[in-house]
Amino acid sequence: MNAQQQIPRNALVWMIISLFTLAAPHVTRLPVWVLAVYGVAALWRSMVYRGRWSFPGRLVKLALILCACGGIYASYGNMLGLEPTVALLLTAFALKLIELAGRKDAYVLLFLGYFICITEFLFSQDLLIVLYSVLNTTLITTALVALHQPDQHRFNHGSLRLAAVMLAQAFPLMLVLFFLFPRIGPLWSVPIKRHTAKTGVSDVMQPGDISHLSQSDEVAFRAQFQGEIPPRSQLYWRGLVFSRLADGAWRRLRNYEVAPNERRPAPVTTGGEPLRYSVILNPTQQHWLYSLRYAESGQAGVMATADYLLYSPVELEDQYRYHARSWPDAVLEPELSDWRRRTELQLPKGGNPRTRQLALDMRAASASAAAFVGAVLAMFTHQPFVYTLQPPRLGTDPMDRFLFQTxxxxxxxxxxxxxxxxxAAGVPARVVAGYQGGEVNPVNRTVIVHQFDAHAWAEIWLRGRGWVRVDPTAAVAPERIELGLEQAVATEGSFLADSPLSPLRYRGISWLNSLRLRYDALTYQWQSWVVGFNSERQYRVLQKLFGQLDASKLMLILLGSGALVLVPVAGSLLARRRVHPLSPLDHTYLTFCDRLSRLGVVRNPGEGPAAFAERAAQALPHWAPLLQRLTGIYCELAYADANLSPTRSTQLKREFKRGLRRLKRARRPR
Known part of the structure; x- marks a missing residue:
């Protein structure tokens, strides 16, 4: 192989470093054997470089490819989906390193590395992930720079500095493209199905589901209000309404189960000033959105259900920002249709006989439905019921076992x-699931709602009042509603028991908690202005800066801004061209060359001193001995080692100057 096509050691080391940094953010999603492949690939390629091992043959390559594909299929159950595809790319990256022989292979590997770098954004667009991706981009670019430095056979940081400068120079152009380049939607899109579902409230609920979800410290969404934030006890974020009970689990109504004339929400009379807020919802791979009681949104892509919920017609694969306004005191469905009444009174035939009888007895002893509700809540308050994150399992007749035993x-x-x-007592009721409360960030006044804020409560229908929220948890553990989950289960120590390193467990350490809240405020700005910078927001920003826009004006702004960015960069590159200062010896030699040019012998670009002296001696034979002597003196002074004595150096310099004075008297031959 041509030496120019070989991969320098410096470049190979940077490629191996990139190999592991690209895989690092995917570690939790990769099978262990993929990480083992990475270690084997790095070891194999290092041994090939040292000459101890050889490159794999065709049969070995084929076997490795088949094993990799088989391993991914065995690990994920299929070859489709986001996680299997990314695992396949990462495995291909490692295997390509093993057969890395020349520059052509290196280009393929590095360009694949750039592609792998952006795959992390399919899982998270968090600010820390972005910063880590910048690091990965810098490392890959460093390997690319080192690939074009064939003389660098030792690992060094010079390539890293050059790559960092190149990326810094590209940063202003990136900003111009981000703010000005039109955001054109894809010609087609394919839903990205993850192999593992995101954490969040499910559309099926049975005992234990939400308590399991409450062990997660992930952020579900962030909300920001215009004006004062309502008290924590009023922050009931409705997401799902469960009206069907079957096989011990509550679920929402399917669209085909709803009567055609019941599929639109009934008109609601609103009064007073609404609560206005915006929500940034993290990906859920579901359709439902979260809002306070009776919410409206004029935003495109946000729709309303007959249960007065907001939802998206498409699954939420990415962070989604929406605006809403709510009237918490609005009366919902003051008149209940026969179909809705039947639906919200329906129970499975049989099951939980003691609970049904208890309900009938308490209803008979109550003067009204409202009094019956108060009696049931009083039962939860005064009898020894316990609110816990560690409830026992319930078997058949789960409510009988819960109310009378556990x-x-x-x-x-x-x-x-x-x-x-x-x-059971004839009062229309349903379960509502969503989140309750949230942590107010004092830095930017946003409400941070975590997964452990997941909650379930009830809505009952009362004549003249419509649907009324009733939270039986508040009767058992009022501190859960007023103060949050952490305070409600403080005595049993079960809050985030599975996440001992979660910063939310150390909110009592003021400096750590302050750092966490400041980072969360920064994350909110990142989500609002970068992740959520869609075409609509881009148009508003540009219209505010430049007035009314059309295609020609936008193109002019784009080109002009690009020129303003690129011209200074180009100017700085030209201005910073390295000009090495001349030493006194080089200055004297250039004077020698200038004297010869006056005599008609001009030194060619790149011509060495010896070759120039020989050509000058042929053109000026009378001065040939002097020219050879002066050139010899220059070479001895320029390339002499440290053993040249100061006395000898001084003598040679004086002799060179005397020779120049003699040459000054020379005349150009005719």
């Missing part, structure tokens, strides 16, 4: 039991 449960247990009792 009496230990989480919010879904109490909502479940309450709605069953209401329906």
């Amino acid at each position: 009496r230990r449960g989480f919010c879904e247990h109490y909502a479940y039991a309450f709605v069953v009792m209401m329906r």
Whole structure:
């Protein structure tokens, strides 16, 4: 192989470093054997460079490819989906390193590395991930720079500095393109199905589901209000309404189960000033959105259901920002249709007989439905019921076992039991699931709602009042509603028990908590202005800066801004061309060359001193001995080692100057 096509050691080391940094953010999603392949690939290529091992043959390559594909299929169950595809790319990157022989292979590997770098954004667009991707881009670019430095056979940081400068010079152009380049939607799109579902409230609820979800410290969404933030006890974020109970689990109504004339929400009379807020919802791979009681949104792509919920017609694969306004005191469905009444009173035939009888007895002893509701809540308050994140498992007739035996449960247990009792006594009721409360960030006044804020409560229908929220959890553990989950389960120490390193467990350490909140405020700005910078927001920003826009004006602005960025960069590159200062010896030699040019002998670009002296001696034979002597003196002074004595150096310099004075008297031959 041509030496120019070989991969320098410096470039190979940077490629191996990039190999592992690209895989690092995917570690939790990769099978262990993929990480082992990375270690084997780095070892194999290092041994090939040292000459101890050889490149794999065709049969070995084929076997490695088949094993990799088979391993991915065995690990994920299929070759489709986001995680298997990314695992395949990462495995191909490692295997390509093994057969890395020349520059052509290196180009393929590095360009694949750039592609792998952006795959992390398919899973998260968090600010830390962006910063880490900048690091990965810098490392890959460093390897690319080192690939064009064939003389660099030792690992060094010079390539890294050059790559960093190149990326810094590209940063202003990136900003111009980000703000000005039109955001054109894809010609086609394919939904990205993840192999593992995101954490979040499900459309099916049975005892234990929400208590399991409450062990997660992930952020579900962030909300920002215009004006004052409502009290924590009023922050009930509705997401799902469960009206069907079957096989011990609550679920929402399917569209085909809703009567055609019931599929649109009934008109609602609103009064007073609404609560206005915006929400940035993290990806859920679901359709439902979260909002306070009776919410409206004029935003395109946000729709309303007959249950007065907001939802998206497409699954939320990415962070989604929407605006809403709510009237918490609005009366919902003051008149209940026959179909809706039947639906919200329906219970499975049989099951939980003691709970049904208890409900009938308490209803008979109550003067009204409202009094019956108060009696059930008083039962939860005064009898020894326990609010816990560690409820026991329930078997058949789960509500009988819960109400009469265990009496230990989480919010879904109490909502479940309450709605069953209401329906058994003839009071229309349903379970509502979503989130309750949230942490107010004092830095930017946003409400941070975590997964452990997931909650279930009930809505009952009362004549003249419509649907009324009733939270039986508040009767058992009012501190859960007023202060949050952490305070409600403080005595049993189960809050985020599976996440001992979560910063949310150390909110009592002021400096650590302050750092966490400041980073979250920065994350909110990142989500608002970068991740959420869509075409609509881009148009508003440009219109505010430049007035009314059309295609020609936008193109002029884009080209002009690009020129303003690129011209200074080009100017700085030209201005910073390295000009090495001349030493006194080089200056004297250039004077020698200038004297000869006056005599008609001009030194060619790149011509060495010896070759120039020989050509000058042929053109000026009379001065040939002097020219050879002066050139010899220059070479001895320029290339002499440190053993040249100062006395000898001084003598040679004086002799060179005397020779120049003699040459000054020379005349150009005719």
